[in-house]
Amino acid sequence: MVQSVELVLDATAEAEMRRQWALLREIGLHAPGPEHRPHITLAVASEIWPRLDKVLARQEFRPLPIRLGGLLVFGSRTPILVRAVVPSAPLIALQHRLFRVIEECPGIPANVRPDIWTPHVTLARRLRPGQLEAALDTVAWDKDFRATVEGIRRWDGDRRDEWPISGTERL
Numbered sequence: 001m002v003q004s005v006e007l008v009l010d011a012t013a014e015a016e017m018r019r020q021w022a023l024l025r026e027i028g029l030h031a032p033g034p035e036h037r038p039h040i041t042l043a044v045a046s047e048i049w050p051r052l053d054k055v056l057a058r059q060e061f062r063p064l065p066i067r068l069g070g071l072l073v074f075g076s077r078t079p080i081l082v083r084a085v086v087p088s089a090p091l092i093a094l095q096h097r098l099f100r101v102i103e104e105c106p107g108i109p110a111n112v113r114p115d116i117w118t119p120h121v122t123l124a125r126r127l128r129p130g131q132l133e134a135a136l137d138t139v140a141w142d143k144d145f146r147a148t149v150e151g152i153r154r155w156d157g158d159r160r161d162e163w164p165i166s167g168t169e170r171l
Contacts, residue, residue: 002107003048004155005056005098005165006039009121013068013147014038017083017121020139024081027134029124037162038121040066040085040149043099046107053154053165055101061166064090064149071140072120079127081135085119086144095119098152 009017017038024031032038067086074080085091096114110116124135151167 002044002046002157004041004045004157005043005048005102006041006153006155007064007094007149008037008039008151008153008167010063010148010150013145016145017068017123020083020123023138024124024135027138029131029135030126031124032122039153039155040119040121041112042095042117042152043102044109044112045102045105048102048105048154052101052105053163056098056152056154056165059097059101059152059166061094061152063167064094066091066147066149067144068121068147069144071123071136072118073132074118078125079132080122081124081127081132081139082120082122083139085121087119091119091149 008014014037018034021031021033021036021038025033066088069084069086072082072084074082095117099112099114099117102108111118123139127135149167152165153162154165155162
């Protein structure tokens with residue numbers, strides 16, 4: 001499994017992403033369930049050392065306005081459908097700063113390294129042939145919308161546990 005550093009969205013944006021997940025589940029796609037929380041992953045490693053939580057918490061954080069944009073498809077054999085987060089200078093700077101805290105941890109995939117990272121919120125995973133068109137028909141009509149990143153959390157995939165690092169305590 002993996003551990004990650006993630007950005008959490010304001011309640012309105014979270015509700016909208018959950019609505020889109022529900023629409024995708026209704027047509028039989030593998031979208032996150034109600035037990036999951038929409039987020040933007042900043043950094044991933046096979047292990048993030050516990051002592052780094054304190055270093056992460058000391059990083060300056062203020063709520064950050066973002067725009068959730070169009071759809072992207074990652075991969076080809078079992079595609080993942082995501083909603084892009086429009087990159088901004090403050091968002092990129094935050095990702096770079098927080099990535100530097102964990103960059104020595106083991107098992108960091110290339111796609112979260114600065115200047116390669118693509119900010120997004122996952123909509124559906126493991127799409128089979130023929131499902132992509134249905135997925136696009138279901139959520140492609142949704143317009144871009146503004147949101148606010150209101151906090152940073154840590155996720156431990158082994159323990160299936162999350163905890164706030166800074167910003168909101170609403171987990």
